[in-house]
Amino acid sequence: MKKEGSLSISKNFKKADSGRNEELIVAAEFIVSDALVAFIFYRSIVPFLIFLPLYLKYRKFRKAAFDEKRKKELSAEFRESILSVSNALNAGYSVENAFIEAYGDMLGMYGEDAVIVKEYRIIAKRLKNNESIELIMSDFASRSGIEDISDFADVFAAAKRSGGDMTKIIKRAASNISDKIDVKREIDTLMSSKKYEQRIMEVVPFAIIGYLGIASPGFLDILYHNVTGIAVMTVCLILYAAGFVLAEKIISIEV
Numbered sequence: 001m002k003k004e005g006s007l008s009i010s011k012n013f014k015k016a017d018s019g020r021n022e023e024l025i026v027a028a029e030f031i032v033s034d035a036l037v038a039f040i041f042y043r044s045i046v047p048f049l050i051f052l053p054l055y056l057k058y059r060k061f062r063k064a065a066f067d068e069k070r071k072k073e074l075s076a077e078f079r080e081s082i083l084s085v086s087n088a089l090n091a092g093y094s095v096e097n098a099f100i101e102a103y104g105d106m107l108g109m110y111g112e113d114a115v116i117v118k119e120y121r122i123i124a125k126r127l128k129n130n131e132s133i134e135l136i137m138s139d140f141a142s143r144s145g146i147e148d149i150s151d152f153a154d155v156f157a158a159a160k161r162s163g164g165d166m167t168k169i170i171k172r173a174a175s176n177i178s179d180k181i182d183v184k185r186e187i188d189t190l191m192s193s194k195k196y197e198q199r200i201m202e203v204v205p206f207a208i209i210g211y212l213g214i215a216s217p218g219f220l221d222i223l224y225h226n227v228t229g230i231a232v233m234t235v236c237l238i239l240y241a242a243g244f245v246l247a248e249k250i251i252s253i254e255v
Contacts, residue, residue: 026062030055040209041233043224070115072184075148077116079177081106082152086170095166096133100124119144134160148177191251198247205240 034055038048084105088098103120110117119140126136134157141153152173159169212219223229 022063022066026059027055029062030058033058036206037237040206041237042230071144071146072181074115074144075146075177076181077106077110077114078146078149078152079174079181080109081116081120082170082177083174086167086174089167089170095160096127099133100127148180152177195251198251201247202244205236 034048034051037051038044038046041047081102084102085095085098088101089095093101099120100123103117103124106114106117106120112118123133123136123140127133134153137153137156141150144150155169155173156166159166209220223233
């Protein structure tokens, strides 16, 4: 029989109320984008149908973006949770009871639907079943896929075995995570203008072709419904897609 904490963090994400909305958003984005590409580059429904299988790749790309956003949120929430654990330790609670107290704090801070609250609910339940806190944290770290949580679990387990000062260790871990989050936020701030420029550049080709089609009807007819025109527009589309992928890689910075 599986333990309650055995589900992956990605599955926990899918259980969130926003999961269904995200699926609808991704599907709507792809359909609109596919329709625009088919109309702007080919003026035909055939490419729209041909490109439909690309939805699986687009869905994977967008889900990765949603998951990355949630991981950033979970990392920030985890920082608050271990600060809560530290405060409980200062108040005289044992390590195990400090984590149980932190669950209540996280529930009041983020609400019962937050991922950190669901995880601490699992932690509290397993602690009440007399499971080892080191094992529980290691399990949480492996399911989260977040480096900060994994590092904390490793340090926490080593300190618990050696009898180290848990309050100092937890405070230091919270400080390290805070510093890393602050660096990420500074990078996001610096990159936000570049990301905005990128989004504009992604729309420009569609805007130019659309404008020419409206302002000068018939001017672009030579590019449609003939082999040469289709070949030219296909090359343009490939270059556009390559530029999109390259731009996404450039602005994706890991800290």
